[in-house]
Amino acid sequence: MTRKTKAVQSLPLHVVLVLVGAVMIVPLVYAALSGFKSTAELSSNPFGLPEHWLTGNYTGILGSGDFWRLVGNSTLVAVATTVIVVAASALAAFAFARFAFRGRELLFTFFTMGLMFPFAVAALPLFLLLRYLDLLDNPLGVILPQAAFGLPMTIIILRGFFRQIPGELEEAATLDGCSAFGFFWRVLLPMARPALGTVSVLAVVTSWNNFMLPLLVFTDAKWWTLPLGVAQFQGQYSSDYARVFAYLVLAMVPALAFYSVAERQLVGGLTAGASKG
Amino acid sequence: MTSTFLPDRRTDSDVAPTSATAASSRGRARRRLLNWLTAVGFQVPALVLFIGLVILPMLFALYAAFFRWGGFGMPSDYVGGDNFTRLFQDDVFLGDLWRCLLLIALSLAIQLPFALAMAVALNQRLRGRAVYRMLFFAPYVLSEAITGVLFSMIFAPGDGLADHVLGSIGLGGVGGEWFADPSYVMATLFLVMTWKYFGFHMMLYLAGLQSVPAELTEAALIDGAGPWQRFRNVTLPLLAPTLRISVFLSVIGAIQLFDLVWVITQGGPDHHSETMAVTMFQYGFKRYQVGYASAISVVMFGICLVFALAYQRFVLRRDLEGATTTMRGDGK
Numbered sequence: 264m265t266r267k268t269k270a271v272q273s274l275p276l277h278v279v280l281v282l283v284g285a286v287m288i289v290p291l292v293y294a295a296l297s298g299f300k301s302t303a304e305l306s307s308n309p310f311g312l313p314e315h316w317l318t319g320n321y322t323g324i325l326g327s328g329d330f331w332r333l334v335g336n337s338t339l340v341a342v343a344t345t346v347i348v349v350a351a352s353a354l355a356a357f358a359f360a361r362f363a364f365r366g367r368e369l370l371f372t373f374f375t376m377g378l379m380f381p382f383a384v385a386a387l388p389l390f391l392l393l394r395y396l397d398l399l400d401n402p403l404g405v406i407l408p409q410a411a412f413g414l415p416m417t418i419i420i421l422r423g424f425f426r427q428i429p430g431e432l433e434e435a436a437t438l439d440g441c442s443a444f445g446f447f448w449r450v451l452l453p454m455a456r457p458a459l460g461t462v463s464v465l466a467v468v469t470s471w472n473n474f475m476l477p478l479l480v481f482t483d484a485k486w487w488t489l490p491l492g493v494a495q496f497q498g499q500y501s502s503d504y505a506r507v508f509a510y511l512v513l514a515m516v517p518a519l520a521f522y523s524v525a526e527r528q529l530v531g532g533l534t535a536g537a538s539k540g
Numbered sequence: 541m542t543s544t545f546l547p548d549r550r551t552d553s554d555v556a557p558t559s560a561t562a563a564s565s566r567g568r569a570r571r572r573l574l575n576w577l578t579a580v581g582f583q584v585p586a587l588v589l590f591i592g593l594v595i596l597p598m599l600f601a602l603y604a605a606f607f608r609w610g611g612f613g614m615p616s617d618y619v620g621g622d623n624f625t626r627l628f629q630d631d632v633f634l635g636d637l638w639r640c641l642l643l644i645a646l647s648l649a650i651q652l653p654f655a656l657a658m659a660v661a662l663n664q665r666l667r668g669r670a671v672y673r674m675l676f677f678a679p680y681v682l683s684e685a686i687t688g689v690l691f692s693m694i695f696a697p698g699d700g701l702a703d704h705v706l707g708s709i710g711l712g713g714v715g716g717e718w719f720a721d722p723s724y725v726m727a728t729l730f731l732v733m734t735w736k737y738f739g740f741h742m743m744l745y746l747a748g749l750q751s752v753p754a755e756l757t758e759a760a761l762i763d764g765a766g767p768w769q770r771f772r773n774v775t776l777p778l779l780a781p782t783l784r785i786s787v788f789l790s791v792i793g794a795i796q797l798f799d800l801v802w803v804i805t806q807g808g809p810d811h812h813s814e815t816m817a818v819t820m821f822q823y824g825f826k827r828y829q830v831g832y833a834s835a836i837s838v839v840m841f842g843i844c845l846v847f848a849l850a851y852q853r854f855v856l857r858r859d860l861e862g863a864t865t866t867m868r869g870d871g872k
Contacts, residue, residue: 277667280666280672287678287739290691290701291678309701351585355583357582358583362578364576364579374590377590381795384841385594385837386821388597388837389597391600391611392593468681472684474684478802489683490799518683518686519678521681522681530743533740
């Protein structure tokens with residue numbers, strides 16, 4: 264088969280891929296371009312480039328403190344959630360992977376059962392509990408439950424990784440006088456950096472995009488995260504389409520930027536989590 | 541990093557660093573207890589979080605589901621199974637169940653096969669394949685809130701991008717009310733879900749495809765199998781464990797669907813896109829019928845549980861057997 268006939272054969276495939284690619288990217292490009300238009304121009308000129316590139320929609324949003332406060336809140340919640348869920352999971356996964364103890368499999372099954380708990384199922388009772396604990400309108404009211412719901416997947420992934428670390432290392436460390444925690448802290452964690460990176464990226468993305476829990480917990484706009492801000496902004500400026508598009512695009516930028524940096528960890532983590540869960 | 545000297549008196553490597561060296565059985569028992577306490581000690585933070593914020597709330601919902609309760613004070617007006625009987629006579633909730641089945645059916649019939657086709661296409665050596673992969677997966681990292689707002693504007697009746705596109709190719713009459721039309725709202729919602737989620741399933745399949753040994757498809761090629769036969773008889777069976785997981789995640793996702801629907805339609809028009817989670821939210825947080833909403837939570841959990849157990853028992857069993865008895869000797 265010559266190179267030319269091969270190229271002709273794969274032509275339909277390329278056409279399909281380009282079409283699908285267009286469907287995927289057009290909404291995003293359309294939103295970005297629309298942000299540079301005025302709302303009046305949006306209906307007269309929906310497809311073309313803006314006649315005049317208006318930057319006011321974007322700069323207006325970036326210039327107001329509201330947007331940055333949302334970004335700050337989302338960052339705070341995501342980082343705190345990640346630290347807590349990864350720390351608690353690493354300790355638990357260490358015990359699951361390196362100790363033989365009575366009840367280990369039972370306890371592990373108990374945690375993996377959490378995978379069958381979609382968050383929506385527990386949202387209502389969780390809200391009542393948080394209200395009882397006076398954690399509404401408090402970032403901990405989102406951080407702690409997010410960490411709790413992240414545990415099963417994180418423990419499963421980390422346990423798998425910790426198991427691969429050779430037992431000889433542990434013997435050597437023990438003979439050198441390392442305690443169990445010392446081995447965990449000084450030997451295991453530094454070696455597990457790639458796995459820790461993977462689960463951290465997963466936790467950050469999950470927290471960043473969470474909508475239902477912040478919606479329940481934060482009634483005070485002071486604590487709103489980015490997804491809440493987006494939904495709210497549409498309600499407020501529903502007739503000013505161009506401005507909402509600009510807001511959407513700016514709200515997408517952090518997630519897409521994070522994705523382009525951490526694509527490998529994210530995809531690796533999702534596929535590992537799925538195949539082990 | 542660690543000592544290089546290897547002892548000739550080896551400790552039991554897979555057990556604990558504190559394992560038996562003591563001769564007396566009492567010493568051994570103490571060591572075992574100590575070992576157990578250390579191991580469980582490491583679990584404490586995770587256990588506290590998990591029990592406190594996942595298990596206990598669920599148990600409380602199970603309790604509250606048997607009361608008529610507005611959500612303040614402790615539930616006291618015990619009504620037995622009334623909330624559940626009411627639930628299964630509630631047209632909205634029965635509609636939720638029907639729409640859930642519809643979304644599952646559409647996902648299995650359209651979204652997942654499409655994702656598989658794309659995965660197979662992008663598993664070949666192809667110009668630009670890394671770009672396509674990245675692009676197809678990108679919507680998955682956007683939050684449901686952003687996706688929802690974006691598409692509610694794209695499908696805005698009359699003035700959205702969708703109607704403009706249809707108008708410009710001479711199909712002006714085809715477009716319509718989209719999310720505002722009771723007969724089309726679910727179809728439009730499914731389109732958006734496919735846009736957002738098929739890339740995730742595609743990535744799972746790609747990971748699965750990469751573990752299909754090239755020797756097998758080559759051998760089939762030499763034996764004279766055509767492309768479809770190679771796919772059907774070699775690739776697909778080897779991909780089965782991945783497919784089963786992907787179906788599982790898709791079903792669980794459909795059962796708990798909330799964010800997209802809430803942002804785009806809030807369940808409307810007239811409940812035509814409502815899901816179980818949205819109904820629960822309406823009763824629990826808007827109408828303060830917390831006992832009734834708890835019953836919805838419990839039923840959702842029951843559906844998930846029964847599905848997960850049945851799936852594990854009848855569908856995933858072979859995979860798990862492979863995993864535990866042959867250490868994943870199936871090439872996964």
